[in-house]
Amino acid sequence: MTMDINPFKELFSSLTQISQLNFEVWDDKGLVFSSGPDGTDVSISRQIEDFSTYVMSQAVFQHACFNGQQAIFGVPIRNEEKIIGTLLAYGTNSKKSSKPKAMNSRKMPKAKEMETLLTRLTGIMEDKWIDVKERNEIAEELSQSFEDLHLYSRIATQIKTLRFSNSMQNNLVAEILKTMRVDLSFVMMPERQENNVIVADENNSVKIPNPESFVENLLNTIPPDAPSLAENYFMVANSLTNTEYSELHNHPFRFLTIKIYHKDKFYGWLGVVSFNIKEKFRRSELRLLISMAEQLATVIANTDLYHDLERFIINMIKSLIYAIEAKDVYTRGHSERVSDYCMLMADHLELGKGEKSILQWASILHDVGKIGVPESILNKQAALDDEEYKIIKEHPTRGYNILQPIEQLSAALPGICHHHERYDGKGYPNGLKGKEIPLNARIIAVADTFDAITSKRAYREANGAEKAMTIIDEVAGTQLDPYLVSVFKEIYNKDIACGREEQTFLLEVSR
Amino acid sequence: MEIKKNILVIDDDAHIRRVIELKLRNAGYQVLIAKDGEEGLNLIESLHPDVVITDIVMPKLDGRAVCMKADEFKKEWPFLTLIITCSLTFDEKKWVNTMKDTQFMEKPFSPNKVLQCVDQYLGIER
Numbered sequence: 281m282t283m284d285i286n287p288f289k290e291l292f293s294s295l296t297q298i299s300q301l302n303f304e305v306w307d308d309k310g311l312v313f314s315s316g317p318d319g320t321d322v323s324i325s326r327q328i329e330d331f332s333t334y335v336m337s338q339a340v341f342q343h344a345c346f347n348g349q350q351a352i353f354g355v356p357i358r359n360e361e362k363i364i365g366t367l368l369a370y371g372t373n374s375k376k377s378s379k380p381k382a383m384n385s386r387k388m389p390k391a392k393e394m395e396t397l398l399t400r401l402t403g404i405m406e407d408k409w410i411d412v413k414e415r416n417e418i419a420e421e422l423s424q425s426f427e428d429l430h431l432y433s434r435i436a437t438q439i440k441t442l443r444f445s446n447s448m449q450n451n452l453v454a455e456i457l458k459t460m461r462v463d464l465s466f467v468m469m470p471e472r473q474e475n476n477v478i479v480a481d482e483n484n485s486v487k488i489p490n491p492e493s494f495v496e497n498l499l500n501t502i503p504p505d506a507p508s509l510a511e512n513y514f515m516v517a518n519s520l521t522n523t524e525y526s527e528l529h530n531h532p533f534r535f536l537t538i539k540i541y542h543k544d545k546f547y548g549w550l551g552v553v554s555f556n557i558k559e560k561f562r563r564s565e566l567r568l569l570i571s572m573a574e575q576l577a578t579v580i581a582n583t584d585l586y587h588d589l590e591r592f593i594i595n596m597i598k599s600l601i602y603a604i605e606a607k608d609v610y611t612r613g614h615s616e617r618v619s620d621y622c623m624l625m626a627d628h629l630e631l632g633k634g635e636k637s638i639l640q641w642a643s644i645l646h647d648v649g650k651i652g653v654p655e656s657i658l659n660k661q662a663a664l665d666d667e668e669y670k671i672i673k674e675h676p677t678r679g680y681n682i683l684q685p686i687e688q689l690s691a692a693l694p695g696i697c698h699h700h701e702r703y704d705g706k707g708y709p710n711g712l713k714g715k716e717i718p719l720n721a722r723i724i725a726v727a728d729t730f731d732a733i734t735s736k737r738a739y740r741e742a743n744g745a746e747k748a749m750t751i752i753d754e755v756a757g758t759q760l761d762p763y764l765v766s767v768f769k770e771i772y773n774k775d776i777a778c779g780r781e782e783q784t785f786l787l788e789v790s791r
Numbered sequence: 792m793e794i795k796k797n798i799l800v801i802d803d804d805a806h807i808r809r810v811i812e813l814k815l816r817n818a819g820y821q822v823l824i825a826k827d828g829e830e831g832l833n834l835i836e837s838l839h840p841d842v843v844i845t846d847i848v849m850p851k852l853d854g855r856a857v858c859m860k861a862d863e864f865k866k867e868w869p870f871l872t873l874i875i876t877c878s879l880t881f882d883e884k885k886w887v888n889t890m891k892d893t894q895f896m897e898k899p900f901s902p903n904k905v906l907q908c909v910d911q912y913l914g915i916e917r
Contacts (some may be wrong), residue, residue, distance in 0.1 A: 430900055
């Protein structure tokens with residue numbers, strides 16, 4: 281520790297002015313401070329230095345004479361028990377002239393008094409230095425907690441918005457790099473390589489030629505029996521102290537990685553690398569990374585669960601539709617085709633992602649109510665009587681009732697319930713008119729009509745697409761929404777007509 | 792390493808002053824301290840610091856007034872103003888953007904980043 285004399289300079293200078301004593305601080309290398317005027321005689325200086333060395337070696341108060349009769353006093357200065365220098369005092373007049381003028385012995389302070397004074401003064405200095413040191417240590421700790429707080433506040437925001445998408449993960453990994461001030465950060469998942477993220481600081485002077493293989497090597501070098509793995513992490517504080525790791529990069533580095541782990545399922549590793557080995561990974565950083573890895577694992581697990589559920593529901597619905605279509609040989613593939621047409625129209629109408637998804641559910645399920653209609657009616661070759669027709673007309677309401685318990689499909693229900701309403705108000709079940717009919721129902725009605733005309737029925741053969749378009753055009757404004765018919769015409773010309781022939785052929789074969 | 796550059800820290804919070812002071816002093820800078828905006832402004836005028844680090848909400852004279860005045864001084868000699876404060880409102884961001892050589896950091900701030908920012912402005916490489 282160096283001696284910071286600055287806070288005491290004024291004190292010593294004032295003491296010199298009133299006491300005719302010079303105060304000097306020395307360390308083992310030479311003079312650190314003198315309260316007297318500059319330009320001490322070299323020969324005197326030499327003697328004083330010798331005296332200082334003597335005081336340091338004796339480690340207690342000393343007094344002596346130099347230049348024959350000049351008295352000099354000195355005490356050691358300690359820092360935590362170790363002697364680091366001396367505080368000396370001698371009469372000022374000795375320096376002013378080369379002609380030594382003896383100080384009156386009566387004027388000269390007694391050794392005992394000087395010992396007390398000098399000991400008190402060094403005591404003050406030593407206390408001050410200890411205080412400063414402690415204060416700096418506290419401030420350093422405070423500074424570290426500021427870093428932690430900053431880190432937490434930045435990462436917490438990222439975690440809050442974390443969804444399992446690549447861009448979010450990129451943000452998280454980039455934020456870790458920035459806030460933890462490391463040189464490389466990564467998420468590596470062996471079974472989901474498409475989600476792997478490695479971010480390296482491009483401005484760094486130390487280059488990693490192939491970050492991906494570097495990270496792979498880091499992970500492959502983890503000893504499987506490392507005790508810290510029980511707590512889901514592994515750390516190398518300095519690669520130089522670890523032969524296997526020192527081979528991975530010619531510049532020494534430190535490395536910390538955490539298992540991404542949720543309910544006994546291992547997903548991969550979240551980790552950081554820094555080439556600044558002067559700093560260490562702090563306990564708080566480890567804790568933060570562990571909690572981030574936990575969050576990440578939870579998000580991945582939830583996303584998996586969500587996708588599983590979604591797939592399960594889609595498959596359930598498909599089975600449901602196959603069940604209806606199994607009863608009616610003529611409408612096989614109808615629901616899917618209607619849904620396809622609806623999606624083309626939705627794109628043309630520039631519906632949002634959410635609206636589109638609702639329309640998709642509504643269109644694929646629009647005939648689900650036919651499950652309650654007897655096969656004899658569905659497949660009847662002759663014209664239907666009033667009673668049979670009444671049963672057929674119940675299918676939109678039946679569909680509504682069947683799906684109503686499924687809360688997640690509630691938005692799709694109006695489209696299903698009203699797809700047989702007519703634009704002129706003569707449809708069923710509610711006789712809604714014009715824009716009273718929900719948009720989805722009007723869209724489905726157009727697609728449904730087109731597919732019905734172009735499909736084979738129990739009572740008639742399939743009509744050609746061109747004829748279907750003519751019929752649809754005729755009922756625009758009465759049965760169907762004229763604007764949506766015009767939309768359908770456009771998508772027909774653009775998307776359907778060209779692929780239609782081939783499609784019909786395939787459908788014929790499958791029947 | 793000793794750097795002959797003066798950094799003035801204005802904050803009414805002793806622990807924040809202390810942390811920034813220590814960080815910068817350990818990095819070799821000369822650090823001046825002011826406990827409020829008024830004291831800070833006097834030191835800017837008399838000592839011409841190379842960087843002024845200031846809070847916004849302070850007694851006597853707030854950080855905004857300090858920044859405004861600092862902006863006038865900058866016509867005569869250049870220096871960096873670094874505002875460290877709890878999140879800036881949209882309005883505050885607007886006036887900060889109109890000021891010359893003025894940056895801001897949100898609390899909780901990173902002392903390391905403060906040092907980085909100062910080093911960068913003064914062209915100090917470590």
